[in-house]
Amino acid sequence: MMEQFNNRNISDNGYFLVDIVDYPTTGWGKFKRAIDRTFKLELFVGLWVVLREMIKFDIHTISYPEEKMPIGPRYRAVHEMKRLWESDTERCIGCGLCEKICISDCIRMDTRIDEESRKEVSEYTINLGRCIFCGYCAEVCPELAITHGGEYENASDQREHFVDYEAMLTPMDVMKQNAQKEFEGFGAITPHEDERVKKTPLAY
Amino acid sequence: MDNAYLIETIIKVVVILLIFSALAGIGTYFERKVLAFMQRRLGPMNVGPFGLLQVGADGIKLFTKEDIIPTNVVGPIFKIAPVITAATAFMAAAAIPFLPSFELFGHEVHPIVADINIGILYVLGVMAVGLFGPLLGGMASANKFSLLSAARAAAVFISYEVVTGLAILAPIMMVGSLSLIDFNNYQIEHGWIVWSQPVAFVLFWIAAFAETGRTPFHLIANDHEIIDGFGTEYSGMRWGLFFIGEYANMFFISFVIPILFLGGFGDGSVLGAVALFGKMAFFFFFFLWTRAAWPDVRPDQLMWLCWKVLMPVAVINVVITGLVMMF
Numbered sequence: 418m419m420e421q422f423n424n425r426n427i428s429d430n431g432y433f434l435v436d437i438v439d440y441p442t443t444g445w446g447k448f449k450r451a452i453d454r455t456f457k458l459e460l461f462v463g464l465w466v467v468l469r470e471m472i473k474f475d476i477h478t479i480s481y482p483e484e485k486m487p488i489g490p491r492y493r494a495v496h497e498m499k500r501l502w503e504s505d506t507e508r509c510i511g512c513g514l515c516e517k518i519c520i521s522d523c524i525r526m527d528t529r530i531d532e533e534s535r536k537e538v539s540e541y542t543i544n545l546g547r548c549i550f551c552g553y554c555a556e557v558c559p560e561l562a563i564t565h566g567g568e569y570e571n572a573s574d575q576r577e578h579f580v581d582y583e584a585m586l587t588p589m590d591v592m593k594q595n596a597q598k599e600f601e602g603f604g605a606i607t608p609h610e611d612e613r614v615k616k617t618p619l620a621y
Numbered sequence: 622m623d624n625a626y627l628i629e630t631i632i633k634v635v636v637i638l639l640i641f642s643a644l645a646g647i648g649t650y651f652e653r654k655v656l657a658f659m660q661r662r663l664g665p666m667n668v669g670p671f672g673l674l675q676v677g678a679d680g681i682k683l684f685t686k687e688d689i690i691p692t693n694v695v696g697p698i699f700k701i702a703p704v705i706t707a708a709t710a711f712m713a714a715a716a717i718p719f720l721p722s723f724e725l726f727g728h729e730v731h732p733i734v735a736d737i738n739i740g741i742l743y744v745l746g747v748m749a750v751g752l753f754g755p756l757l758g759g760m761a762s763a764n765k766f767s768l769l770s771a772a773r774a775a776a777v778f779i780s781y782e783v784v785t786g787l788a789i790l791a792p793i794m795m796v797g798s799l800s801l802i803d804f805n806n807y808q809i810e811h812g813w814i815v816w817s818q819p820v821a822f823v824l825f826w827i828a829a830f831a832e833t834g835r836t837p838f839h840l841i842a843n844d845h846e847i848i849d850g851f852g853t854e855y856s857g858m859r860w861g862l863f864f865i866g867e868y869a870n871m872f873f874i875s876f877v878i879p880i881l882f883l884g885g886f887g888d889g890s891v892l893g894a895v896a897l898f899g900k901m902a903f904f905f906f907f908f909l910w911t912r913a914a915w916p917d918v919r920p921d922q923l924m925w926l927c928w929k930v931l932m933p934v935a936v937i938n939v940v941i942t943g944l945v946m947m948f
């Protein structure tokens with residue numbers, strides 16, 4: 418299934434140019450076309466095509482609420498806040514870049530200095546009613562903290578639909594099972610990053 | 622007119638009404654399923670097993686919906702129009718023999734309400750009166766799209782009435798009677814009329830699509846306008862009556878074609894009766910089949926087809942039949 422999503426090369430997948438004949442302009446031409454169409458029995462080709470599909474019974478319906486299409490790992494749905502693998506603490510350092518870059522101004526955050534004199538996020542909400550799911554916040558985040566998740570089923574009784582920090586944060590029990598999923602889309606580390614990384618010049 | 626006859630007729634009328642109203646509902650279920658399978662979908666699935674109770678759900682919805690009469694419509698005409706469609710569809714059934722006659726409790730039953738001697742003329746005539754449903758409904762609706770749809774309905778029905786009449790004329794000349802029972806009996810002796818009148822058969826079949834307003838001649842309630850043609854302003858059961866009329870018409874035409882051309886119910890055996898239902902089922906299925914397969918034609922193409930192709934062919938067919946019968 419995933420290959421289907423990733424294959425962008427559609428040019429050789431059975432597309433071909435259809436040979437369309439010009440419309441006849443003379444009366445005789447029109448007459449010939451009418452005779453042609455009548456006796457070539459083109460209508461029966463159409464009948465056969467739909468009957469064949471019915472006999473093959475190759476149904477492609479997905480009964481939506483029960484079954485769901487797999488979505489691509491790069492899909493940009495409702496945001497998630499990731500935790501650090503090592504210490505299970507929040508990745509977000511409260512730098513405010515996501516709030517700054519958001520083009521629809523829908524991220525609102527507040528920070529404070531905690532007891533260990535470290536910056537900590539005290540308030541963080543996203544108004545999903547305004548969010549256009551552009552992915553800029555995920556791309557700009559230096560800590561890979563804010564990312565997009567796969568949850569696309571939202572409903573709200575008003576245009577404002579907020580999601581707050583607690584709701585976005587990976588739950589601790591998921592962390593305990595080592596089940597947190599990294600986002601592969603905007604801002605994520607590209608595959609084989611380890612091989613490609615170079616030492617800083619001073620180390621030569 | 623004795624009482625037994627009266628009671629029998631009333632029972633027959635009630636049975637036909639009930640069966641075909643139910644069939645019209647089930648017809649919508651079949652239509653959705655067949656269309657869905659042909660388009661690789663599942664169709665109704667959620668109400669009852671395989672969506673079978675969808676018909677009931679739709680019925681409840683139609684019956685309980687508010688009956689809206691919009692402000693600017695011509696009230697009485699607007700209200701009566703759907704009744705015309707449904708009523709004429711069922712009236713046409715009076716002259717159709719649905720089964721060979723059979724014995725029930727030692728009593729000979731003819732499953733035809735009235736074997737009038739102008740049977741086919743009556744059926745086609747009453748079906749043609751059904752035209753007033755869409756026409757009046759569209760004109761009374763105070764809606765431009767409904768009005769356009771009514772105009773198309775008038776154009777389509779008037780043209781195709783001509784083709785139907787001329788196409789059926791040649792078989793009538795051969796049989797020498799208008800009664801559908803006589804058509805049936807003629808075919809027991811002489812074989813199916815479709816072998817001697819293939820052109821008339823095809824013409825009548827094409828005209829049946831226009832008569833019932835089905836794809837490829839579905840331009841009366843033109844789906845491509847996104848709205849429902851003459852039915853746009855209708856709601857609830859009034860709209861449902863248009864629907865019932867359309868489906869009942871499809872069933873009756875699907876009965877009439879095999880009776881006229883494909884041997885009818887044959888010599889009166891059970892096999893013949895089953896065969897008639899088989900043929901009826903095929904023609905009904907064909908209505909759904911074409912809807913999945915074919916595009917709709919434009920009104921001007923439809924006129925072109927009727928007046929420049931089908932009508933001349935029908936006339937030539939009548940002339941040739943006459944010549945053959947003369948010599």
Ligand code: SF4
Pocket residue numbers: 518519520521522523524543547548549550551552553554555
């Ligand atoms: S996805 Fe775009 S619009 Fe939505 S919060 Fe992020 S930056 Fe703002």
Ligand code: SF4
Pocket residue numbers: 508509510511512513514515516557558559560561562563
């Ligand atoms: S950009 Fe990332 S680290 Fe910075 S505040 Fe936003 S989520 Fe936190």
